[in-house]
Amino acid sequence: MIAYLEFEKPVAQLEARIAELRLAAEGDDVDISGELSRLEKKSASLLASTYAALTPWQKTQVARHPSRPHFRDFVEHAFEEFVPLGGDRLYGEDEAILGGFASLGGRRVMLIGHEKGHDTQSRIRHNFGMGKPEGYRKAIRLMELAGRFGLPVVTLVDTSGAFPGVEAEERGQAEAIARSTEACLALPVPMVATIVGEGGSGGAVALASAERVVMFEHAVYSVISPEGCASILWRTAEKAPDAAEAMKVTAQQLLQLKIIDRIVQEPKGGAHRDPVEAAQSLGRIIGEELDALSGKTSAELRQQREERYLQIGTL
């Protein structure tokens, strides 16, 4: 049973009606297949038109959907192999940020990304995808390892932001994020970053400072959450829809602003309706991106990455 978002109510009503009809038709001789197929068509087209016209705030909700595929789903459905690597060798193992060796269509890569979890227990274990310094320091360690052994780095970014907590501050959350960004920029190997759900602020940039950045159709990427922006600039979190609109957080807007390079189409009605298809599309596009970068030298890759960021804001 899928959780419907507020704006999906008309779709939900249609789908409920279809389910009812199906149930009623069981053991009944009345032929309702005509009516059923009419309703199904209507429902599918309503879903398609709803998702074709999502506002930035609606996309934010889709990006945060509880059933949206996360790191583990992508690993399962897009990669043939995953060998998890744990720990920062300094303090601990942070399960908000996962990483390890992975194989994608025969390509060996270092895969790193946020994992939000899918139920209460796993969400707590993964700290809702909010990384701590040890998570970012693990990412740094894995990026450096990848660099030394020529493994391209692929990241899956999906976080509301780095964890805001006393201990995270004490252990240098800011320093860990800054160093992780630096580690991305220093990589002598190809790096492809993907924004798969929420790209929340510094906690996202730390894993997304790549030469190629791709983004799911309904993912969002922003400097601060719409709620956070609204509560500061509008002085009420209720203005989050306005803040989302003003900040330009969607993949389509960010492609126009040249902040991302490419959009990965999601299954109809969002990635949460078909995580397998979503993962396969993502895997296919990451593969294409990696292949396009594979002939480049370390110097060319770094230059491409540096130029990308240096030109932002210039006339």
Add this chain to the structure above:
Amino acid sequence: MNWISRVRNSLPFLPKRETPDNLWIKCPKCHEMLFQQDYEDNWRVCQHCEHHGRLGADRRLQLLLDDGFSMLPQPEVREDPLKFRDSKKYVDRLKAARAANPHRDAFSVGSGNIDNRPAVVGVQDFHFMGGSMGMAVGQAFCAGAQEALDRGCAYIVVTAAGGARMQEGILSLMQMPKATVMTRRLKSAGLPYIVVLTDPTTGGVTASYAMLGDVHIAEPDALIGFAGQRVIQDTIRESLPEGFQRAEYLHKHGMVDMVVHRNRLRETLATVLDYLQPAKAA
């Protein structure tokens, strides 16, 4: 009350182009009355309790650099490509900030010497829209780094910011990797990059160039952190420890090398620079 006036009113001392010389002001920390001219002459440090007030970019550069330094031109950047507006247009906020400040944005760069040692100093000014990091700040930061690369000398950056400039959305966030490209170039060139953290340094500024220095110097009692205190309190629902996110607290937790009083900042930088001679090209 709009955002600007809210921030300005919350500042203990408004920056003024011309300081009236016969005004008394109250120290926000010890509440002693201070003769404003004395306070300015003392680089905005309270003579009674040593509270370090916020220093504007020009005064900061005067404090650190030998006379005769030159200012880099403020770089031109894309202005308001998002056409951002909340209760007010971002372009209007910018206009107001420019009217109230001597510079076009929150980051200024001086190129000269610190006690005869060549140095480029970049200063982030909290008085300009809370020092927030947008495209102009990022571009000026990079221009300062490039000047240091061209001169083959140290780059010293004095940070002060509430964080990223939200009105520039994702473009402000992208200043984090952008600035980091340049700190890496300084490193590759064997040039020292020194950060002076002043009150307040938070958010995306802390999580990028403020924490990538070869040496980190903080001013006493400066607020330095990643997450805002209210956000942290809302998350953990506990009270925060004494002195949380203050310079001394960061020193205790290993994030800054030293906490240095403003009146010893220049000599401290000079000493550090003596040890960090630009490396011979490898």
